[in-house]
Amino acid sequence: MSHWRRIRSLRRSLPALALAVTAVAAAMAPVTASAAPDESAADQSATSSGWNDYSCKPSAQHPRPVVLVHGTLGNSVDNWLGFAPYLVDRGYCVFSLDYGQLPGVPTFYGLGPIADSAKQLSAYVDRVRTATGAAKVDIVGHSQGGMMPRYYLKFLGGAAKVNALVGLAPTNHGTTLSGLTKLLDYFPGAADVLAKHTPGLTDQVVGSAFLTRLNEGGDTVPGVRYTVISTKYDEVATPYRAQFLSGSDVKNVVVQDLCPSDLSEHVTIAMTDRVAFHEAVNALDPEHATPTTC
Template structure:
């Protein structure tokens, strides 16, 4: 029988393992924002730049794209690949930091998800005011693919401001983290400790009160197009099929159905996977969609 001190020590170790497993892009966390072009931008951002308030949406891409990072990510680290990819294709691209905790720099998406949704609401309004657009498209990774659903369901007129939500490896139904989260119940107070230190982590555990309430009356809202892009090799949001939204009209995409040799896991699907990025552009512009295959890495 383990003593209380040993059980507490094991509980702390488990919490640390849970935090480290959910880091989405720490290797890039210190990177600076993509530079803005020297001259004013007349239409979409040039040269892969993003977060450029001078960007004016074009007729081809009339909706700005708002990128929503994952847990322990930030507005730069999560999007060093996808943001320039979209900007180079003529989209106005913006990203935000949310869920900051006091005295925790760089690593965000840790605060209560309800509060983070409020930050997203304010950012969407700012992007609409800045660009003059009527709607935005949201592209999110991990928590960033799930948290916008709270925004859409609980903020007035949110659905009228958003055309589409494209979710990369979202924590739709929370995660078991390969079964590790089940161990939390073995250590008294572990869930409360996790909730007190990093609320968004506890809220994303499969079966949490937050996830249960968010999904209770359905996953989607009318007027918004939903796409979920998942990989069978996801090791963070598990089981990977719990990421999918099984409701009419939702476009659920498994990367390996598009490219069987794609081995991207939870981080790579957002950071480096051009097959996934190509499918993102199809979701953003379905009228001009092109088949996504393994050859899409060269597009």
């Protein structure tokens, strides 16, 4: 693409970004993330589908409860309508939380500062451990929810309480959002507006202060097994290889390497992709793993 064609393409994109920035600024009051939200409604809804049942006791076959961590703009129920029942049907005790809520913004979570969200995860893991009697949990997270637990593991003592972290399309090293984040440079003050009103978004932009601190000194901590499950068709956590982790106990998987016809993108890999589901279960129970195919 020539220089002038790039300029024309950029100009066509600017109104959409300007509208998004303006909408965020108008809709969000200048507030910080609230404390852990009331989870009673989510608990009731999920329990009716077989998860968030605090009377569940892990079996000898699956001795650790699984904590599901939704992605940005997701919530504890909708993000897991496919995968949570999949785990329950296989005998796991399954739990999910809402985190990162901004006051006045219902339904859509994961917008608060990620460091604060990690504290909410820490409290929730303790709640699950107390209810189930399990010494450790396994965590499966989608998008931000696959990356945010790494802060908990690294800085909040989570490594002693977590056996494995499985990330479905996690934003481990940030995202360019298919190049759209670069447009912020052309709007003076736009990045500051987004950081002020939706810090959970800007914390995930490539090169953010949050990600710089998170990844300093290595991607992983000892004692935790890490699995990253990605799709090459991801249009949100881009480039998709930036999702991968480096470390001694890490497995990075691309679903198309297991099933070339898999067309899942960023959302469907966590909601409907049985290839990703099967590989996630393999990561939770590697001693009984079976080949993942189409």
